[in-house]
Amino acid sequence: MIWNEKAECMSKDEREELQLKKLQNVVKWAYETIPHYQKRFDGLGIKPEDIKTLEDIQKLPFTSKDDLRDAYPFGMFAVPRREIVEVHTSSGTTGKPTVSGYTKKDIEIWSEVMARGLTMFGASEDDIIQNTHGYGLFTGGFGVHYGAQNIGATVIPISTGQTRRQIEIMKDFGTTILIVTPSYGLYLAEVAEEEGLDNNEMKLKAVGFGAEMWTEEMRQEIQRRFNAPAYNIYGLTEIIGPGVALECPVQDGLHVMEDHFYPEIINSETMEVLSEGEKGELVLTTLTRHGMPIIRFRTKDITTLRSGTCPCGRTMIKMDRITGRTDDMLKIRGVAVFPSQIEKALLKIDGLEPHYQIIVTRPQHLDELEVQVETSTELFSDEVKELVGIKKKIENYVNSEIGLRVNVTLVEPKTLPRSEGKAVRVIDKRKL
Amino acid sequence: MKIKQLSIFLENKKGRMRKALEVLAHAGINIRALSIADTSDFGILRLIVPQPEVAKELLQDNDFVVKMGHVIAVEMSDQPGGLSTVLGILDDASINLEYLYAFVDEKEENAIVLLHPEDIEAGVDALEKGGAKVIIPEDVYNW
Numbered sequence: 001m002i003w004n005e006k007a008e009c010m011s012k013d014e015r016e017e018l019q020l021k022k023l024q025n026v027v028k029w030a031y032e033t034i035p036h037y038q039k040r041f042d043g044l045g046i047k048p049e050d051i052k053t054l055e056d057i058q059k060l061p062f063t064s065k066d067d068l069r070d071a072y073p074f075g076m077f078a079v080p081r082r083e084i085v086e087v088h089t090s091s092g093t094t095g096k097p098t099v100s101g102y103t104k105k106d107i108e109i110w111s112e113v114m115a116r117g118l119t120m121f122g123a124s125e126d127d128i129i130q131n132t133h134g135y136g137l138f139t140g141g142f143g144v145h146y147g148a149q150n151i152g153a154t155v156i157p158i159s160t161g162q163t164r165r166q167i168e169i170m171k172d173f174g175t176t177i178l179i180v181t182p183s184y185g186l187y188l189a190e191v192a193e194e195e196g197l198d199n200n201e202m203k204l205k206a207v208g209f210g211a212e213m214w215t216e217e218m219r220q221e222i223q224r225r226f227n228a229p230a231y232n233i234y235g236l237t238e239i240i241g242p243g244v245a246l247e248c249p250v251q252d253g254l255h256v257m258e259d260h261f262y263p264e265i266i267n268s269e270t271m272e273v274l275s276e277g278e279k280g281e282l283v284l285t286t287l288t289r290h291g292m293p294i295i296r297f298r299t300k301d302i303t304t305l306r307s308g309t310c311p312c313g314r315t316m317i318k319m320d321r322i323t324g325r326t327d328d329m330l331k332i333r334g335v336a337v338f339p340s341q342i343e344k345a346l347l348k349i350d351g352l353e354p355h356y357q358i359i360v361t362r363p364q365h366l367d368e369l370e371v372q373v374e375t376s377t378e379l380f381s382d383e384v385k386e387l388v389g390i391k392k393k394i395e396n397y398v399n400s401e402i403g404l405r406v407n408v409t410l411v412e413p414k415t416l417p418r419s420e421g422k423a424v425r426v427i428d429k430r431k432l
Numbered sequence: 433m434k435i436k437q438l439s440i441f442l443e444n445k446k447g448r449m450r451k452a453l454e455v456l457a458h459a460g461i462n463i464r465a466l467s468i469a470d471t472s473d474f475g476i477l478r479l480i481v482p483q484p485e486v487a488k489e490l491l492q493d494n495d496f497v498v499k500m501g502h503v504i505a506v507e508m509s510d511q512p513g514g515l516s517t518v519l520g521i522l523d524d525a526s527i528n529l530e531y532l533y534a535f536v537d538e539k540e541e542n543a544i545v546l547l548h549p550e551d552i553e554a555g556v557d558a559l560e561k562g563g564a565k566v567i568i569p570e571d572v573y574n575w
C-alpha cells in the first residue's frame with residue numbers, strides 16, 4: 001500500500017520542478033520573515049531571487065544547532081506566536097534546548113509524512129499501534145500519533161516506561177504494530193521473555209524503530225525476538241520530528257519525504273556538497289514548513305543518498321540507515337570510532353546479549369577503550385581458559401572492526417543499565 | 433559416579449560472592465564443598481550442594497549465570513602422600529587434570545578430593561581401575 005501515490009511515485013523531473021518551486025518559496029518566506037536569515041543572506045550578498053535552479057541551494061548558508069539555540073525561544077518563528085499551535089523542543093543536553101514551532105498546516109504536513117511512513121510498515125485502519133515513544137516535548141510520541149490518526153489506526157498512546165504493563169497491553173489488546181527505540185525494544189523483548197510471553201502469542205506484524213542509531217545486526221536481533229519485520233524511522237525535532245524519512249518493506253534504506261524535506265550530503269570538514277552514494281553529513285531544508293522554515297540544517301547525522309525507483313514502487317530518494325553522528329564519533333588514540341561499529345562486532349558473536357557499554361579512559365596520557373558486555377549462559381564456561389578465550393575472541397572481533405585494541409570485560413547479566421528511551425552507550429571519562 | 437557441580441560467573445566486584453551465597457543460605461541449602469578460580473577481571477565459583485538442580489534455578493532466578501558440570505570425588509587417607517597417590521593414577525593413564533580442590537572430612541578422618549579431568553569418563557574409569565575410592569553422588573551430597 002502507498003499512502004500518497006502521486007507524491008511518493010512522482011517522476012524525477014516532475015519532482016525536481018516541484019522542489020525548485022517550493023525551495024524558491026521557502027527561501028523567500030524565510031528571508032522576509034526571519035531576521036536571522038535576512039542577516040545571513042545579506043552578509044553573503046544573496047537574494048532569494050538568486051535561487052534559479054535546485055543547485056543554487058548551495059549558495060545559501062548553513063543553519064546550525066547553535067543558530068537555533070541563539071534564537072531561543074521563539075526567534076526562528078516566521079509567523080506571529082498566535083499562529084503557532086504546538087511547540088516541541090529537542091532534549092537540550094548541551095545548554096538551552098532548541099524550540100520547534102508548528103502552525104496548523106505544519107501539523108498536517110507532519111501527520112501526512114508519518115501516515116506515508118506507517119503505511120510503508122503495513123499500517124491501515126485495521127491496526128492497533130502501540131506507541132512507546134514519549135508524549136511530551138519530545139517529538140517522537142506525537143509524530144507517530146498524528147500519522148496513526150491520519151491513517152485511522154487505533155493508537156495506544158502508552159509512552160515509554162511501565163514495561164510490564166506494556167507487555168500486558170500488547171497481549172490483551174492484540175497490538176499489531178509496535179513503535180519503540182531500539183534499546184527500549186530490546187528491553188521490552190527481554191521482559192516479555194521473563195514474563196513467559198511467547199512470540200506466537202503476540203500479533204505483531206511490524207516494529208518501527210526510531211530516535212536512536214542501530215545496526216543491521218541489531219535489526220536482525222529485534223526481528224528474531226519479536227518475530228516481525230522491523231523498520232527504521234528517521235527524523236529530528238529541528239526539521240519536524242519523526243517523519244523526515246521512513247523505511248519501506250524492501251528494508252534497504254529510508255525514503256526521504258522529498259517533497260517536504262530537501263536532502264543534501266556534505267563533507268563536514270570542507271562543507272563541500274558530495275554526490276550521490278558518497279558518505280557524509282546529512283543537511284536538510286524544509287520545503288513546505290510555514291511556522292518555522294529551516295534552511296540547510298546540519299543534522300550531524302552521517303549517511304548516503306541513493307536515487308532511483310525502489311522495488312516498492314516509490315521514487316523518493318533513499319538514505320541509508322544512520323551509521324554515526326559527527327558528534328558521537330569518538331577519537332581514540334587519534335582514530336575515529338563510532339559506537340555502531342562496536343555494536344556490529346558484538347552482535348556477530350552467538351550468545352552475546354545486545355547490551356553493552358563503552359568506557360573511554362585516559363589513565364596514562366593514552367586512551368583506553370573498555371567494552372563491557374553481559375555474560376550469558378551460552379557464553380559462560382566453567383573453565384577459566386575458555387572464558388579468557390571468549391573475552392579474547394570478542395576483543396578480536398571489535399579490534400578487526402575498528403582497528404584498535406580494546407579491553408573487553410564480562411559483567412554479570414542484567415547489571416548494565418537498561419534504557420527506557422535513548423540508551424547511554426558511551427561513557428567518556430577522559431578529561432579532554 | 434560423577435558428582436554434579438555448579439559453576440557460577442562472578443564479576444570481580446565487592447559483595448558479589450556474598451550475594452550468591454546468601455541466595456543459597458535463604459533457601460537453606462548447605463554447601464558441601466567450594467572453590468574459586470579467579471582472574472583479575474572475573475571469578476568462577478564452584479560449588480557442591482545437596483540439591484544442585486534447585487540451587488541452580490534459585491541462582492538463575494537471581495540473575496546469576498550458572499552452569500551445571502561434573503567432577504569426580506575420591507576419598508583418600510588423610511596422611512602424607514594420599515593425594516599424590518590419586519594423582520599418580522591419572523598421570524599413569526595420561527589423563528590431564530583441569531583443576532581440583534580438596535577438603536578434610538573431620539568425622540571420618542578422611543580427605544576428599546574433587547577432580548575435574550579433561551575427560552571425566554576416562555578419569556572415573558582410570559581411578560576405579562587404579563584402586564582409588566571413588567565416592568557415589570549420594571554420599572557426597574550427604575556428607
